[in-house]
Amino acid sequence: MSVVDLVAQVVRIATPYLLAAAGGVIAERSGVISLTLEGFMLGGAFTAALGTYFFHSLALGVLCGIAGGLLLAGIHAGASIRLRADQVVNGIAINLLAVGATRYFLRIAFDSASNSPRIAGFNESPGLVGLVENPLVWAGLLALPVAWLMLNRTAFGLRVRASGEHPEAARSVGVPVGRVQLWAVLWSGALAGLAGVYLALDQHQFSDQMTASRGYIALAAIIFGAWEPLRAGLACLLFAAAETLEIHLQGTSLVPPQVVEMIPYALTIIALAGVVRRVAPPAALGRAQE
Amino acid sequence: MNARSSLAVRMARVDKAFGPVLATKSASLEVQLGEIHALVGENGAGKSTLMRILGGLIAPDAGRVEVFGREVTGWTTRAAIQAGVGVVHQHFMLVRPLTVAENVVLGQEPKRFGLFDKAAARRAVAELIERTGLRVPVDRPVSELSVGGAQRVEILKTLYRGAKLLVLDEPTAVLSPVEVRELWGVLRSLQSGGATVVLITHKLDEVMEISSRVTVMRRGETIVSIATRETSPTELARAMVGRAVALASQQRQAEPVKQKGSALEVRDLLVAGARRARAVDSVSLTVAPGEILGVAGVEGNGQTELVEAIAGLRPASFGSIRLGGREVATFSVRERIAAGFSHIPEDRQRRGLVLDYSVAENLVLGLQERFCRHGILDRRAIAERARRLVAEFDIRPADAQAPARALSGGNQQKVVIAREMGRDFQVLLAAQPTRGVDVGAIEFIHGRLREARAAGKTILLVSADLNEVLALSDRIAVMYGGRLVALLPRAEATVEILGAQMTGAGRKEAA
Incomplete structure (x- = not known):
């Protein structure tokens, strides 16, 4: 296997992380906890499969996937911003809701308890060609630079940062904090939904709980990247590289695969504990607004 | 020009209730254009409420508010900012990781091609600093500034938004004497530039030094409004508390x-x-x-x-x-x-109290074990102690079951002091024992400290x-x-x- 193929594999694995992290980093910086990336992603994967299958259109499938993420994000925003529900509790509820709802509608739509029928996808060929012809891969690679630009070079980004650090201060100068957070959460829903789309199209089906904690890994990347988009992007690639390694180590007894699976979470704990350098979350992260 | 049109602010018969508590009762305030007006009163007298109504943060239940001759009752923060009202809050409203320039322009960011124009923001803020003499480094994060520097940023924020009426809530509470001098200099130069200033304070020497007119509030009502040179600190203190008060500066320490x-x-x-x-x-x-x-x-x-x-x-x-x-x-x-050891911590809300606990529960914090029988809290003994301390330390309202959060700052501080001084101790560590507390409570707390000293306690203040x-x-x-x-x-x-x-x-x- 060539180096190019290896890199291609890393990027392929990293794409859903990159997309979800690019959404989550904006929501987190606005002060809303992004535990929900997992649920948004699963919802997006399901609606993408639904759309692609019934409309026989990849483009409509992609849009449906985004809509699925947005729908769950809307529920999350309504509860945690508008109704000031606890963001962690509500986030877990959203993720459980996503698992239950996709299962329920999977049975109704496809009469199956495990997976949808085969759906179309982008270029099938393995390796580099299939990669460069998949627009979602490009979206993934661009997502975090775009998030960086949004955060640091737009007025919206300045308001996002102010809302996440000191919402009272933002409000006192007329920044509509709730609305800023709503847009930030919807943005994270759309991008995590897109990450779900990628998964469904890549595997040519929706299967039960197919996101397999990828949303949590994206959140871990955000934290490991100290809530900076570009660093979060590097963290996504690092975690993806570790997984690639794991795949190639399978069958050898060098390192048990479970140990490799632990890497993202172990690194996140190390980062949070400030072993290398103290990373501080946005000061008002998770705080319900008055 | 009639007298009415030379008014920057006219608030008439303003009522505002929070639950059953009347924060302001038919309060009235008139501020002339171009004057420095002091608004004084004890904690909970309604000063901040009145100013929050003026700044559009809350709407009054009744009454009328006019700013620069325009009826604006119940307006929004945004409308107040647009009309030129700038409020500098007691607790700074600054986003610490953002730079000075970013903090100043937040909410009204200059834009170019849809992007935030950082260079234009820096230029505008630098120009404003040049014009007003409020020196702060434009590109420094606010977290690296001194308290005085942070306050200058707050004033710059209001001026950037074109404030012609500046409301400062207890601006000197955190400043050193030198910084206070500088602040007076800034306010005077803003005044000579045509700005009107309302200064909330309970330091009467400041009122005498800087203001041209003073309004006194007590229990939600505006008691008196008078030209500063026609009054004295003693008279103002009496109006604030409703009785004669011994001011700290007039008291002599015993041998x-x-x-x-x-x-x-x-x-x-x-x-x-x-x-x-x-x-x-x-x-x-x-x-x-x-x-x-x-x-x-x-x-x-x-x-x-x-x-x-x-x-x-x-x-x-x-x-x-x-x-x-x-x-x-x-x-x-x-x-x-x-x-x-007894310790009155400097931050009563962070270290001194559990705000959601009742006054009675707060009074036994750290002493729970002395109020236990067989490992179970002895509610009767706790209530009994609370009744005694509430009376002894004049905690108002005299309801030991009320959550500490519902009390005014001065009464919250009395709860802390009652707990720490209402038991046997030898050493008292009193950190900022009267911070943000009104004149009447200060007099009371100072009296308790003097009594403790006379009783042979060792006190680090x-x-x-x-x-x-x-x-x-x-x-x-x-x-x-x-x-x-x-x-x-x-x-x-x-x-x-x-x-x-x-x-x-x-x-x-x-x-």
């Missing part, structure tokens, strides 16, 4: 009392802080029983760390702490309390308020940069000497 009891001795104390490795740098001091040692200094010079280290809340890296000759530096907080330190202390120490830079008997201390030491000026002279 030192020699008492039996235990002295507090601190030797070579070294304490690491959040930002500095030597937040407290080789501090040694002794406080005798029956003595109040006052520690003056601008906040952030190690006082917090010093008190917390002595109380056992923060580890000391080196040095000894003795009480009556007994080493307590290795004691836990609980063991220190048992040994006779830390305060950013020089008048308070001067009024209470037998000896006065000054902290600067983590060190004790001066230690004088009260008789030799003056505001000028202490003020110079507090800013490090004294050290240069001594060197």
Whole structure:
């Protein structure tokens, strides 16, 4: 296997992380906890499969996937911003809701308890060609630079940062904090939904709980990247590289695969504990607004 | 031009209730264009509520508000900002990781091609700094500024939005004497530029020095409005409290009392802080029983760390702490309390109280075990103690079951003081005991401290308020940069000497 193929594999694995992290980093910086990336992603994967299958259109499938993420994000925003529900509790509820709802509608739509029928996808060929012809891969690679630009070079980004650090201060100068957070959460829903789309199209089906904690890994990347988009992007690639390694180590007894699976979470704990350098979350992260 | 059109603010018969509590009762305020108007009153008198109505943060239940001759009752924050009303809040409304320029333009960002135009923001803020003389580094994150610097940013924020009417809520509470001078300079130059200023304060010497007119509030009502030169601090204090008050500056400390009891001795104390490795740098001091040692200094010079280290809340890296000759530096907080330490923490909401607990519960915090029978809280004993302390310390409302959150700042502080002084103790560590507390409560708290001193207690007082330190202390120490830079008997201390030491000026002279 060539180096190019290896890199291609890393990027392929990293794409859903990159997309979800690019959404989550904006929501987190606005002060809303992004535990929900997992649920948004699963919802997006399901609606993408639904759309692609019934409309026989990849483009409509992609849009449906985004809509699925947005729908769950809307529920999350309504509860945690508008109704000031606890963001962690509500986030877990959203993720459980996503698992239950996709299962329920999977049975109704496809009469199956495990997976949808085969759906179309982008270029099938393995390796580099299939990669460069998949627009979602490009979206993934661009997502975090775009998030960086949004955060640091737009007025919206300045308001996002102010809302996440000191919402009272933002409000006192007329920044509509709730609305800023709503847009930030919807943005994270759309991008995590897109990450779900990628998964469904890549595997040519929706299967039960197919996101397999990828949303949590994206959140871990955000934290490991100290809530900076570009660093979060590097963290996504690092975690993806570790997984690639794991795949190639399978069958050898060098390192048990479970140990490799632990890497993202172990690194996140190390980062949070400030072993290398103290990373501080946005000061008002998770705080319900008055 | 009639009298009405020369008014910047006219608030008439304004009512605002929070639940059953009337925060303002038919309150009225008239501020002339171009004047510096002081709004004074005890905590909970309704000053801040009145100003929040003026700034559009809350709407009144009844009454009428006019700003620059326009009826604006119940307007929004945004509308108030657009009309030129700028509010500098007591707790700074600044986003610490953002730069000065970003904080100033937040909410009204200059844009170019849809992107935030950082360069234009920097230019605009630099130009504003040039014009007003409010010196702050444009590109520095606010977290790296001094308190005075942060306050200048707050004023810049309002001016950037075109404020012609500036409302400052207790602006000097956190400033050193030098910074207060600078602030007066800024306000006067804004005034000569045509701006109107409303200054909320309860320091009456400030009222006399800076304002041309003063309005006094008491229990939600505006009691009197008078030209400053026609009144006196004593008269204002009487109007605020509703009875004659002894002002701190007018009281004399009694002669030192020699008492039996235990002295507090601190030797070579070294304490690491959040930002500095030597937040407290080789501090040694002794406080005798029956003595109040006052520690003056601008906040952030190690006082917090010093008190917390002595109380056992923060580890000391080196040095000894003795009480009556007994080493307590290795004691836990609980063991220190048992040994006779009492601590009035500087931040009552963070360290002093559990805001969602009732007053009665807060009064037994840390003492729960003494109010237990067979491991179960003895509610009757707790209620009994609460009843006694609420009466003794004049905590209002006299409802021990009310959550601490529902009390005004002054009464919350009385709860802390009642808990810490309402039990046996030998050493009292009193950190900012009257911060944000009104004149009546200050008088009360000072009285309790004097009584404790007369009873032979050993008292370490830390305060950013020089008048308070001067009024209470037998000896006065000054902290600067983590060190004790001066230690004088009260008789030799003056505001000028202490003020110079507090800013490090004294050290240069001594060197």
